[in-house]
Amino acid sequence: METTERSAARAEELFRGMGGAVQDGFPAIHSPVHHTDAGTAYLKAPGVVILTRPQTNVRGLGGFLEGFDPELRFPEYLDDPTTLPDSSQLCKTAGQLCYASFGPRRTTNENAASYFERLTSAGHGSVLEHASFSFLLYGISRSVTHELVRHRAGAGFSQISQRYVSGAVLRFVERPEYQEDEKLHRLFEGRADRAATGYEEMAERLLDLQGEGHAMLSADQKTDARKKVQQTARSLLPNETEAPMVFTGNIRALRHIIEMRADAHAESEIRGLALRLFLCLRTADPILFGDYEIGDLPDGTVTVSTKNRKA
Ligand SMILES: Cc1cc2nc3c(=O)[nH]c(=O)nc-3n(C[C@H](O)[C@H](O)[C@H](O)COP(=O)(O)OP(=O)(O)OC[C@H]3O[C@@H](n4cnc5c(N)ncnc54)[C@H](O)[C@@H]3O)c2cc1C
Numbered sequence: 001m002e003t004t005e006r007s008a009a010r011a012e013e014l015f016r017g018m019g020g021a022v023q024d025g026f027p028a029i030h031s032p033v034h035h036t037d038a039g040t041a042y043l044k045a046p047g048v049v050i051l052t053r054p055q056t057n058v059r060g061l062g063g064f065l066e067g068f069d070p071e072l073r074f075p076e077y078l079d080d081p082t083t084l085p086d087s088s089q090l091c092k093t094a095g096q097l098c099y100a101s102f103g104p105r106r107t108t109n110e111n112a113a114s115y116f117e118r119l120t121s122a123g124h125g126s127v128l129e130h131a132s133f134s135f136l137l138y139g140i141s142r143s144v145t146h147e148l149v150r151h152r153a154g155a156g157f158s159q160i161s162q163r164y165v166s167g168a169v170l171r172f173v174e175r176p177e178y179q180e181d182e183k184l185h186r187l188f189e190g191r192a193d194r195a196a197t198g199y200e201e202m203a204e205r206l207l208d209l210q211g212e213g214h215a216m217l218s219a220d221q222k223t224d225a226r227k228k229v230q231q232t233a234r235s236l237l238p239n240e241t242e243a244p245m246v247f248t249g250n251i252r253a254l255r256h257i258i259e260m261r262a263d264a265h266a267e268s269e270i271r272g273l274a275l276r277l278f279l280c281l282r283t284a285d286p287i288l289f290g291d292y293e294i295g296d297l298p299d300g301t302v303t304v305s306t307k308n309r310k311a
Contacts, residue, residue: 003293008286010294014302015279018045026050027283029276031139033171036189040196042172043139043242044179046269048276051246052134053284056086058093065102074102082109085285087131087251088116095119095127113287117308120255120291125311128252128288129154133281137273138244141173144270145243147261154253159245162234163227167199171242176268176301188240195238202233251288254281255311258289262304264297271301278304 014020020029031047058078065074077096084092092112096102107115119127134156140148149157160169172192178184206229210217217232219225249257254277260266261274282289295303 004290007293008282008290011279011282011292014275014294015283018276018279020279020283022283025284026053027280029280034174036193038193038196040172040189040192041170042174042189042192044174044176046140046144046273046276047136047138048273048280049136050133050280050284051136052132052248054086054090054131054133056090056093058089061093061102072103074100076104077102077106080109082112084109084112085287087133087285088112088287090131091116091127091251091288094130098127113290116287117291120306120308120311123311125252125255128255128311129250131285131288132248132250133254133284134246134248135277135280136244137247138242139173140243140245140273141175141240141269142237142243143239144173144267144273145245147267147270148245148247148257148273151249151253151257151260153256154250155257156248157245160243162237162241162243163231164223166226166230167196167203167233170196170199170237172196172238172240173242173269175240176272191238192240195236195241198236199233202236203229206232252311255289255306258292258304259306259309264295264303268301271303275302275304 015029018029020027026049028049029047030049031043031045033041033043035041062075062078065077068074092115096106101107119125145159172195174185174188178188206217210225210229217228219228258274258278261270262278266274278289278292282292291308292304292306295305297303
């Protein structure tokens with residue numbers, strides 16, 4: 001079996017093994033919720049759901065292509081018998097517009113993978129900026145989101161506000177290392193219980209103070225009053241507090257993030273997230289992510305890498 005076929009089979013196996021499924025064309029890997037004996041909710045792995053993917057109107061090029069000399073045979077571009085994922089089609093069309101490569105000598109969709117290989121291996125990644133994917137991410141800790149938001153170029157984030165939401169949606173994330181050891185696991189559960197109780201007690205005390213007219217906690221509006229309590233109470237929440245977000249990235253940014261964060265040197269929790277992002281993206285578009293290989297580390301975890309880094 002060739003390397004690419006082996007990687008494709010491994011990615012498929014990992015995606016399914018993690019409970020990955022495709023619903024209405026949108027890949028997702030969900031993460032179950034666990035509870036301590038005291039009822040504190042926590043998750044053991046990132047949940048990754050593709051919320052949006054591109055939809056490309058190639059036929060929309062018709063009126064444009066028909067306006068050129070018929071001898072160029074540009075309208076044939078619309079009759080390519082190979083259907084690509086919309087994200088690949090969008091980036092390929094964008095790239096082919098640059099050289100007006102619409103005639104019979106163009107690279108056809110059948111050869112899209114080698115077309116993108118030429119672009120990414122040369123570092124010409126700008127056409128990859130056209131296609132974006134949005135995700136729901138959950139089961140990720142505040143320390144992971146702090147690392148993820150460092151990626152500025154081509155990315156967008158909307159993260160849960162610890163000032164706005166109350167303890168009712170408070171959940172925690174157990175690191176992979178703690179899951180491996182009974183004692184570490186019990187210590188984690190104890191910490192999560194204490195953090196949840198501590199947060200509740202703190203919020204109650206702050207509310208009492210607010211009721212007594214404490215100057216720094218006072219507010220005219222009910223929402224502002226709640227924020228003032230929660231923004232103070234959150235100071236005791238640990239890094240292992242869950243911080244769900246909606247995350248958007250264009251393909252160029254997503255490739256860079258996967259390369260940085262699914263690397264052997266990346267922190268283990270964000271590596272787990274980057275792996276799931278990759279698996280969902282590869283399922284959605286096997287061409288734009290077809291040059292990646294999955295490697296194994298001695299600790300049983302995996303890496304994702306490509307020779308065409310930072311396109
Ligand atoms: C293993 C690892 C360890 C890390 N350790 C630390 C640490 O100890 N301390 C710490 O603070 N951070 C650390 N980081 C975070 C790291 O320094 C980056 O902030 C983060 O990975 C974002 O990547 P990026 O800089 O490529 O930015 P992105 O926003 O992902 O940008 C992509 C690319 O766009 C270009 N670009 C983006 N913004 C600009 C700009 N303003 N000017 C010019 N070019 C730009 C760059 O080429 C950049 O690589 C670590 C990251 C990793 C993966």
